[in-house]
Amino acid sequence: MKLRNDPQRFGAIALLFHWLVALAVIGLFALGFYMVDLGYYDPWYREGPDLHRSIGILLFIAMLLRLAWRFISPPPAPLPTHKPWERISAHLTHWALYLLLFVAMISGYLISSADGSSVDVFNWFAVPSVSGHQTGLEDTAGLIHYWATWAVIGLAGLHALAAVKHHLFDRDDTLRRILGLAPRATTHIPNDTHNLS
């Protein structure tokens, strides 16, 4: 498999970005959902949010690199069998996902840094606060984070359902392409030998 995308197929780098981000987003959502209801004496009470913030910051960096890569090596063209409404809705969904992911990540960071403190990434490095102390910012950012993350999960679900629909009902290569699989063998239509004879 090539590293770069070509007009027909995704390259290894785009595939890696896609699936790493998918894993991180689902993991962050599940962790976020779980950690906010933990009891004070739960071992994960501190571990959960530390992990959530750290992965969130790394995801932000990964998304910047991913966008840069998208411009360096544009994704393959839509399959010729995709109808115009499918192309338009797919594009809108992809760009809405990018946008919502950035809204979710930035709002999350603003919650933790709203008192002017920095956000630690795995005791590896720290991202300083850009807002400084802002009274009430954690509440506004918290509300945005809550709805943006739900919207990401909702849209990602729709996006996945659409891929399954292409695979099972349209029987095209949309899903195979993002899994890095070769296109299906062209379906063999048996000749009607009786009519030919």
Next chain:
Amino acid sequence: MSTLLKKITIPALALLLSSMAFADQPGGTYQFDKKGAHQFVTFKISHLGYSWLYGRFNDFNGTFTVDAENPENSQVTATIQTASVDSNHAERDKHLRGDDFLDVDEYPTATFKSTSIEKTGEKTAKITGDFTLHGVTKPVTLDAKLIGYGDDPWGGYRMGLEASTTLTLADFGITKNLGPASETVEIIISVEGIKQ
């Protein structure tokens, strides 16, 4: 000085002095000095039984009325905006405002209204009143101390009080488990009132 002048000035002086003496009386109604921020509502709760966590409410207001003749007829009321909770940590403050603790969307204010005052010493009293927190109203007794009072340098008259009490969070429907050492919280109210 002529006798006539004396006849006029002495009573006038006496009147002036007596009115000044009257102004020096601590009795009257006082408004908390919110604008000058000479007022603090601080809370103190144990962390794991190992240390004290201090926080405060930045936005509150109130009045007290002092009956100098009969201090037990004095009154105090205060209203705290619960969303102004500040423990110097954005994530914790957000958590405190949420439904695990103060639930500020549902219960934006906490109020205190005195119902009786019992003088316990020269400068101390027990102030009992109805305290409403998290939508629950309970009688609470504050141990109050008169810190000082008198003219201020800018033409006003001020009086400062400090009062404290210990609340059990579960009594007010705040049941999030913070550990056995953290079931109660001490509230310390330190205010300066400006006489109206």
